Amino acid sequence: MTSVVHAAPAPVWALDGPLLEGPVWVERDAALWFVDIKSHRIHRFRPNDGERQSWAAPAQIGFCLPAADGRFVAGLQTGLVLFDPADGSFTPLLDPEPDLPGNRLNDAAVDPSGRLWFGTMDDAEEASTGRIWRLDEDRRCAAVSEPVAISNGPAFSPDGRTIYHVDTLGGTIYAASVAADGTLTDTRIFARIAPADGYPDGPTVDAEGCVWIGLYNGHAVRRYSPAGELLESIAFPVSAITKVAFGGPDLRTLYATTAAKHLDAAGRTREPLAGALFACPVDVPGLPAPTVTVGL
Template sequence: MELGEGPAWIDGALWFVDIKRDTVFRHDPASGELTRWQAPEHVGWVLPSATSGLIAGLRSGPHRFDPADGSFTRIAETQPDLPDNRLNDAAIDGEGRIWFGTMDNLEESATGQVFVLDQGAVTTTQIAPITITNGPAISPCGAIVYHVDTLARRVIRHRIAADGSPDAGEVFLDFNTEDRADWGHPDGAICDAQGAVWLGFYGGWAARRFASDGTLTHEVRFPVSNVTKVALGGEDGMSAFATSARQGLSEDQLAQQPLAGDVFTFRVDTPAAPPRRANT
């Protein structure tokens, strides 16, 4: 894959996307079958819906995706005045709302924002615009959203109010310290059943798990530099699946990383958080 992203364990299978090649994948570990669908635009993620099919984050906004016929039907348009922006990453909270971020596809302008899709309507949060949004990740209790500012190399923690709005937030993780200089950039984020945060690191050759107090608990190294996101699933929820990317690597780097763009798996000690479905 050019830019593997958005892994999610849905109904006994692993779903993921290649953003730059506009492709959705479903892998059934039991049979080994890999199915793919071509999207009409860049696609950042797919998540399960409680009403019908899947919700897919396409460049122009969230769409309903029907795997049976491969159709994508737009639910709402996002930032139509910014044609270089696209949807990038997403998570479902305890109320079934999808929190998703946009980003400048050229990775230059601070036009990326965090939105919420709730029962078919999209609203903008008050989280400050940045260039590349990642996550959001939602705690199992549903009270916290973790927002990744990839270029600033920080993760911000926001409390979610009763009305569903995030507070001003505070720095949860900062990777701009000397001892973390070679860790790369924090990328996709998820929370496990204990509320710890798993992060992929783009240019960092690793995925890392941080407890809810920010303590590093696990580091998993990979034979590829660009680790984009981790999903937890499998029969017991304790299999991890990590997507990666070839994007931006030179011919020499690709020769040294022949597995770049592949999906990797490993086992974890703490299972996935209980599954959620979107209310749209």
Template sequence: MVEVRTVLAADSKLGEGVLWDAEREVVWFVDIKRHRLWHYDPDTGSNSYSEAPDQIGWAIPADGGLLLCGLKDGLYTFDPQAKRFEKLMDVPGEPATNRLNDACTDPWGRVWFGSMDDGENTASGRFYVFDRGNIRAAGPDGITITNGPAVSAGGDRIYFTDTTAQKIYVANLSLEGVGEARPFADTGALFPEAYPDGPVVDAEGHVWTGLYLGSKVARFTPDGKLDTMIEIPARDVTKMAFGGRDLRTGYATSATKNMEAEDMKAYPNAGGLFAFDAPVAGFAQTKAKLG
């Protein structure tokens, strides 16, 4: 049994994109539907949010003290000092009904991210890579709800989640590019009522995923077998990250957007940011390279 703490009652409608900023020693996460970019300082408990111009799927530390953010209509930078968002570029070919949803960096500072139908009905989503100012399609397409990607510490593996299909895929990765995605885990066979959400890889090469409608995070071995489960006091668990100075604190975000009043009575802390002492450590995330 692992003790899970509610560290911030954020009341998120769709909390997502949690990550640890090692330089600032704070946690960043977003509330997509309320257009909020949150920060949380675990040492002091201080926290606040900035209003994004539109739905914001993720924010990643980048060059020059900035964050690189994925919003509904493209990539933005965010200056934490000035609390200002600035449009960087559009994602070519993306329909207006899509939005950006989840992302990560690889050891070379490239940013891998996915798009999805904002109405969660049409298989119009796909994956991309942002490589020093250029965006190109890379990875699976024809997906209704993309999540991830997540990259291993050595940069040799990348994981893509097809949430609606309840499947996680893996592909070989290198500086030269990404290989063909192949099945990694069929979470629907293990958790028929739940959906795999945001993934992250730990220092031992195991993959963790939030389980939407599953009230937990689950850990999979490098060959795709279920290894560990940790119960989270929220029905819809979205994303997990490793943080703290030793990268052994697990942080998880959650959502309330599909919950009724009776659901909220059962999960009064839903929408919060949660923390627990992780059984393994994560690894330091590379900053996004902007140019």
């Protein structure tokens, strides 16, 4: 695998966010979209002119991914919604877990065929009530993972045949094979991360099929080979990196969302950039983000 050459990560938007998450490069906007879960905000950063724009969400929001019609599919604590940035409106789609009001939607990805896969978690970060779900035709959802307290991901290999998802508190990244109908088989442990090294948060896959993992309380982002071998680690000046995404016209800018909610006053003094959006150049590009086309 190609070694990733990079400069030190630098802040590009000092938001002071409690819990930034879900970065995704949207080519049609030439912009990075991401959310602040605890502040109920959607953010857009356009690097070519530095434009920054934000929208208020009606509840905690875990992700905001592009749909083919120009809108976005967002995951709120209340369920899936359609978000229209033109007027800031939110239109409900469905709640996958109406019997679990203490859960919220957390992270998501779109596979190469346009299917949305998303995770849920216990908002109190204690009960094992979170799962990975798949949105199918006719707006039906199917649970595809065993329950955990905090699910993260998923992410997909370049050919869409392997899915990666995370049990954050368990320190475990799983891989599974994806059939054409979305069925998962051969679920296996891809990598484990010791608590002393941080907690695995959101996964992302690059063009070589390597898996990037943000480390919460780990001060770093890790890159693993498709075989689960740790290739390298990029150090950050903040402790909680929630997820990375590749952006820019050549997809060679690594963007990272971070968090500040876990820090006390002394921690905020040590980490004045916690809760910022970071960026650094890399040699290995990412993959274009597919749009959601299934189930809408």
